[in-house]
Amino acid sequence: xxxxxxxxxxxxxxxxxxxxxxxxxxxxxxxxxxxxxxxxxxxxxxxxxxxxxxxxxxxxxxxxxxxxxxxxxxxxxxxxxxxxxxxxxxxxxxxxxxxxxxxxxxxxxxxxxxxxxxxxxxxxxxxxxxxxxxxxxxxxxxxxxxxxxxxxxxx
Numbered sequence: 001x002x003x004x005x006x007x008x009x010x011x012x013x014x015x016x017x018x019x020x021x022x023x024x025x026x027x028x029x030x031x032x033x034x035x036x037x038x039x040x041x042x043x044x045x046x047x048x049x050x051x052x053x054x055x056x057x058x059x060x061x062x063x064x065x066x067x068x069x070x071x072x073x074x075x076x077x078x079x080x081x082x083x084x085x086x087x088x089x090x091x092x093x094x095x096x097x098x099x100x101x102x103x104x105x106x107x108x109x110x111x112x113x114x115x116x117x118x119x120x121x122x123x124x125x126x127x128x129x130x131x132x133x134x135x136x137x138x139x140x141x142x143x144x145x146x147x148x149x150x151x152x153x154x155x
Contacts (some may be wrong), residue, residue, distance in 0.1 A: 062088050062150040066143065074139045081146060082126045085109060092153070102128060113149045121145070 062084070069080040089112060090098035097108050106127040109118040117123040123145065125137045 058088075058091055059150065059153040062153060063147065066146055066150060070143060074137075077139050078126060078137070078142070081142065085126060088150075113152070115149060117145055117149065 065084045065087075066081070069077050069084065072080055086098050089108065093108065093112055097112075100108055103119070106119040106124060109123070109127065110116055115121075115123075118127050122137060122142055126142065
């Protein structure tokens with residue numbers, strides 16, 4: 001090709017072009033990765049929020065049920081608290097745990113609430129002594145301890 005045959009005007013030059021998938025391919029993959037990361041973060045946040053609400057609702061329900069027992073006579077109050085403990089155990093640990101009796105029931109409650117209140121403390125009246133004739137129990141002490149234990153529910 002002779003220099004005299006080459007085009008002399010700029011209008012006759014061809015424009016610069018990138019390959020067809022040079023810019024869009026990498027950009028699409030990056031955008032997709034960002035979008036998937038954002039969706040994953042939203043899902044994790046949603047699951048954590050739902051778990052927190054479930055925990056708070058079990059705790060609030062247990063404390064509300066305990067508050068409802070405070071107006072009852074001492075004997076009926078203990079029975080209502082025992083029923084509340086059964087329902088709460090059924091929710092937190094399942095039907096098998098809630099259907100146990102006696103010392104096994106006290107051990108499950110102690111393990112569930114991380115205490116010895118039900119096996120060695122005043123809470124034994126709720127697990128074993130509801131129908132026995134025994135020394136009078138201070139219902140306020142049991143109420144306050146149950147309230148403290150219910151407030152620590154994290155399940």
